[in-house]
Amino acid sequence: ETGVTQTPRHLVMGMTNKKSLKCEQHLGHNAMYWYKQSAKKPLELMFVYSLEERVENNSVPSRFSPECPNSSHLFLHLHTLQPEDSALYLCASSQEFATVGSNQPQHFGDGTRLSIL
Amino acid sequence: RKEVEQDPGPFNVPEGATVAFNCTYSNSASQSFFWYRQDCRKEPKLLMSVYSSGNEDGRFTAQLNRASQYISLLIRDSKLSDSATYLCVVNLLGGGYQKVTFGIGTKLQVIP
Numbered sequence: 277e278t279g280v281t282q283t284p285r286h287l288v289m290g291m292t293n294k295k296s297l298k299c300e301q302h303l304g305h306n307a308m309y310w311y312k313q314s315a316k317k318p319l320e321l322m323f324v325y326s327l328e329e330r331v332e333n334n335s336v337p338s339r340f341s342p343e344c345p346n347s348s349h350l351f352l353h354l355h356t357l358q359p360e361d362s363a364l365y366l367c368a369s370s371q372e373f374a375t376v377g378s379n380q381p382q383h384f385g386d387g388t389r390l391s392i393l
Numbered sequence: 394r395k396e397v398e399q400d401p402g403p404f405n406v407p408e409g410a411t412v413a414f415n416c417t418y419s420n421s422a423s424q425s426f427f428w429y430r431q432d433c434r435k436e437p438k439l440l441m442s443v444y445s446s447g448n449e450d451g452r453f454t455a456q457l458n459r460a461s462q463y464i465s466l467l468i469r470d471s472k473l474s475d476s477a478t479y480l481c482v483v484n485l486l487g488g489g490y491q492k493v494t495f496g497i498g499t500k501l502q503v504i505p
Contacts, residue, residue, distance in 0.1 A: 316401075318498070324491075366437070381442060381482075382493070387435075387436050
């Protein structure tokens, strides 16, 4: 059983649709992350939130818009996506972000498998 | 040079065999390291952290070689259930900044 839950598990949408991915963590962590996993590529970090503030945005197109209303919830709003955006989107959390000397692994949700028609 | 490099495999090994994977990293300032396991169409799950002195968890042994900038994962007495992709993760920390980099993963297939 994962302490990080993501919904929906699967999503098929057209390029003009607007949808949102949801992530909730039940671990009391202070940092949350969005990753994109495409076939035959390493996980790509998209966004990082620490204590509800965005601390990293890895040159992600504006058609992806994150939102972190509190430390337990993270959303990824999708708008006007492209076929190449089809991928598995993974949410993760860790106790803290950027604590020097720490050894803090990330805990992942099951992911949302997104298909863009 | 890629920041984190892994041989994607697949490594096909018979049950009971010992198998080892390496993962090299380019930034010598990297500070913490992990191995994750990812089953097909599932999320990555933490397998073990990698400590400077090396660490063992049952059949799994992780080691860090800072001089040569690689980490390794050794699996003894392979089980069918070990079949998965093993992801190497490297953390670079400093000045309030954290960079987490995943390798592409090494696919292991344990065959009967």
